[in-house]
Amino acid sequence: MSSKRILVTGGAGFIGSHLCERLLADGHEVLCVDNCFSGRRATIAPLLSARNFEFMRHDVTFPLYVEVDEIYNLACPASPKHYQFDPVQTTKTSVHGAINMLGLAKRLRGKILQASTSEVYGDPAVHPQTESYWGNVNPIGRRACYDEGKRCAETLFFDYHRQHRVRIKVARIFNTYGPNMHPDDGRVVSNFIVQALRNEPVTIYGDGRQCRSFCYVDDMVDGLVRLMATPDEVTGPVNLGNPVETSMLELAEAVIGQCRSKSQIVLRPLPEDDPRRRQPDIACARRVLAWAPRTALDEGLARTIAYFRRTLDQTGVG
Ligand code: NAD
Ligand code: UDP
Numbered sequence: 001m002s003s004k005r006i007l008v009t010g011g012a013g014f015i016g017s018h019l020c021e022r023l024l025a026d027g028h029e030v031l032c033v034d035n036c037f038s039g040r041r042a043t044i045a046p047l048l049s050a051r052n053f054e055f056m057r058h059d060v061t062f063p064l065y066v067e068v069d070e071i072y073n074l075a076c077p078a079s080p081k082h083y084q085f086d087p088v089q090t091t092k093t094s095v096h097g098a099i100n101m102l103g104l105a106k107r108l109r110g111k112i113l114q115a116s117t118s119e120v121y122g123d124p125a126v127h128p129q130t131e132s133y134w135g136n137v138n139p140i141g142r143r144a145c146y147d148e149g150k151r152c153a154e155t156l157f158f159d160y161h162r163q164h165r166v167r168i169k170v171a172r173i174f175n176t177y178g179p180n181m182h183p184d185d186g187r188v189v190s191n192f193i194v195q196a197l198r199n200e201p202v203t204i205y206g207d208g209r210q211c212r213s214f215c216y217v218d219d220m221v222d223g224l225v226r227l228m229a230t231p232d233e234v235t236g237p238v239n240l241g242n243p244v245e246t247s248m249l250e251l252a253e254a255v256i257g258q259c260r261s262k263s264q265i266v267l268r269p270l271p272e273d274d275p276r277r278r279q280p281d282i283a284c285a286r287r288v289l290a291w292a293p294r295t296a297l298d299e300g301l302a303r304t305i306a307y308f309r310r311t312l313d314q315t316g317v318g
Contacts, residue, residue, distance in 0.1 A: 005029045005067065009060050009101060010074030012039035014181045015115070015173075017047075018221045019072060024050055026225075031066060035059040038077040043180045060097035061089075064104060070228060071112040073101045076150070078117075080143065080271065081186030087145035094149030095156070102160040105167070113169040113228050114157050116237060118278050119147040120172060128279040131172065131237050141273040154237065161235060169227050169234070174241025174280045178217030178300060179307035189214065189301075192252055193308045196261035206270030208249030211277045215242035216300035219293040226289040234288055241280035242293040258301055 006023050010016045011032030016039065023030050029052045032044060036057060047053045058064060060075040076093050077083040083090040098114065105112035121129045122137035137147045160166040177189035185191075195202045223240040246254075252265050285291045 003027050003029065004069040005031065007031045007033060007066060007068040007071045008074060009033045009072070009097070010039065010076060010115070012036055012041060012044050012055070013074060014039070014043070014078070014178070014185070015176060015217060015220060016074045017043035017180045018178070018217050019074070019224060020044060020047055020053065022221050022225060024052055028052065030054070031056060031068060033058045033060065033064065034075065038079065038082040038182065038185070040182065060100055061092045063100050066104070068108065069110050071101055071105055071110060072115070072224065072228070073098065073112060074115040076115070076146075079186045080146075083146040084142055087142075090145040091149040094146075094153045098153040098156045102156060102166055106160065106164050109167075111167040111169065111228060112157075113171060113224065114153060115224075116154055116170050116172045117146075117150050118172055118174040118239070118241065118280065119143065120151050120154065121278070122147060123273065123275040124278065127277055128243065128281040129239065130281040131239055131284055138273050142271070143273045158235070167232050168236075169230065170236035170238070171224055171227050172237050172239045172280075173220065174215060174239065174278060175212045176215045176217055176220045176241070178304050180217075181304070183308065183311065188212070188248060188251065189304065190308070192255040193259065193301075193305055194312070196255050196259035196263045197305070197308055197312055199262045201266040202252045202256060202263045203268045204248050204252055204265055205268050205274065206248075207267065208252065208265075209247050210270075210274065211245045211247050211279070213242050213245050213279045214251075214297055214300070215240070215293050216295035216303075219295050223285060223289060223291045226291050230288065238284050238288065239280040239282055240285055240291070241282065242297075243280055243282055244297065245277070245279050246297060254297065254301060255305070258298070258305055
């Protein structure tokens, strides 16, 4: 495999940090660009001494002039807690960020991959979700800054492809979890694990019967790398996620059990527009990328719990 210069925006975030690590291990030169809004230098600290790794603090809503062969555009807070903190900036990150990175890809004639999301399907009326489903999104709700921002980014990707022949890849990522999630990230897996390790109440929003499909981060990164490597005619969108559905109640019980925690489950109000179900149809990823997740939830949770045990011990918060 030939060595490439690869830009990862959002590279100091949860998925981005694993992607940077994988690309370095594959022998590439990695430029990680991040404004450290929801990501942290700590996630990439082990990479900073690598000869082929460079970190640049930069906000993708501003133009970026660098020379690379490929771009993975991951910059955007992914947790509702973070993307709802400054919703206008969230939309700008998705839309202006996409315009800036697509402009860069156009000038460089490089390939660009967009980290899109299952949120483009909103609260889906079709189950499981196939790429041909157009979604059910509330355009004026609290999740809209993220959902509609990502939908507009997809539109921009396909218009740059049709209008300017930019070589695009669009991945629709479903719920992903693993080490390097921020302990205060607010997403369900990190919340439950941190709460269980501290023997604090485990907070289920709603009645806990809503379902998600959780993909371990190594599997996700492998899917993204495979998608980038496809021939130019493969643009996506391609669903990437684990099709195994889990209710939040089942997840809470699994986490409490694996942590051997004394935590009790408590019910809290369901946030606005919280989707009831989400499950990827990954027939396209299986066919085009020869990809399917390999890590079962129990195994992925064990690795993630081990990571949080170490992190909380080190920070003395546990
Ligand atoms: P994350 O919040 O951990 O990482 C996002 C990174 O982007 C952070 O490091 C953040 O500081 C950076 N960022 C945010 N705004 C920026 C800006 N304006 N300029 C530069 N950097 C900026 O989230 P994640 O879970 O690693 O998600 C990565 C990508 O994958 C996101 O685009 C997200 O929408 C997408 N995604 C993730 C999931 C998931 O379950 N983790 C699901 C669907 C889609
Ligand atoms: N959730 C929960 N308790 C928490 C955090 C989240 O029950 O402490 C629920 C949330 O309401 C949603 C599901 O878990 O139904 C997944 O939430 P997350 O924010 O991880 O991802 P998303 O809603 O974006 O899929």
